[in-house]
Amino acid sequence: MGNFLFGAIVAVLGLAYVGGWDPANEAVGHIVDVQQLGDVGLVDEVLDAGVRVTTTIKNEGKEGFLHVRARLSSSEGEWSREQKLHFNRGESKELAWFFSEPSVNAANVQSWVEVSPGVRSVQESKRKTI
Numbered sequence: 001m002g003n004f005l006f007g008a009i010v011a012v013l014g015l016a017y018v019g020g021w022d023p024a025n026e027a028v029g030h031i032v033d034v035q036q037l038g039d040v041g042l043v044d045e046v047l048d049a050g051v052r053v054t055t056t057i058k059n060e061g062k063e064g065f066l067h068v069r070a071r072l073s074s075s076e077g078e079w080s081r082e083q084k085l086h087f088n089r090g091e092s093k094e095l096a097w098f099f100s101e102p103s104v105n106a107a108n109v110q111s112w113v114e115v116s117p118g119v120r121s122v123q124e125s126k127r128k129t130i
Contacts, residue, residue, distance in 0.1 A: 025065055025117060027059050028059065028117070029057055029058075029066040029068070029117070030059075030060045030115070031056075032056035034053065034055045034112070035053070035055070036072070036111040038051060038104075050098055050100035051109060054094065054096040055068070055070065056093070056094050056095075057092065057115055058092040059088065059089065063086075065085065065086055066117070067083075067116050068082065068095060069081070069082040069113070070095075070111065071114075073109070073112075074108060074109045076101070077102070079099055083095070
């Protein structure tokens with residue numbers, strides 16, 4: 001009944017909800033910064049051009065798990081990567097994701113990072129064409 005009620009409240013209020021909710025998890029994610037840059041990475045053992053999205057996430061709560069999602073959007077589509085990571089109290093982690101999907105001709109390349117639970121915020125990198 002508790003999870004059903006929680007789900008109903010989330011649906012009615014239109015809250016962003018990422019991943020499973022654990023009431024014992026007292027981690028509180030904070031997005032320190034988000035950057036994106038054109039880069040080259042290995043995809044199936046072959047070098048490929050793409051975009052690397054980096055972020056620093058800090059746990060401002062107690063020890064627990066944070067769900068982090070990076071999204072990349074361009075004139076050619078939208079893609080996402082996500083991870084669930086353990087953070088100690090006060091711990092910061094630098095994370096990076098490589099997106100090989102957009103071509104070098106993609107325009108309006110933008111990236112976002114979301115973290116939950118805790119601060120329901122989205123930090124956006126500077127909008128720029130890569």
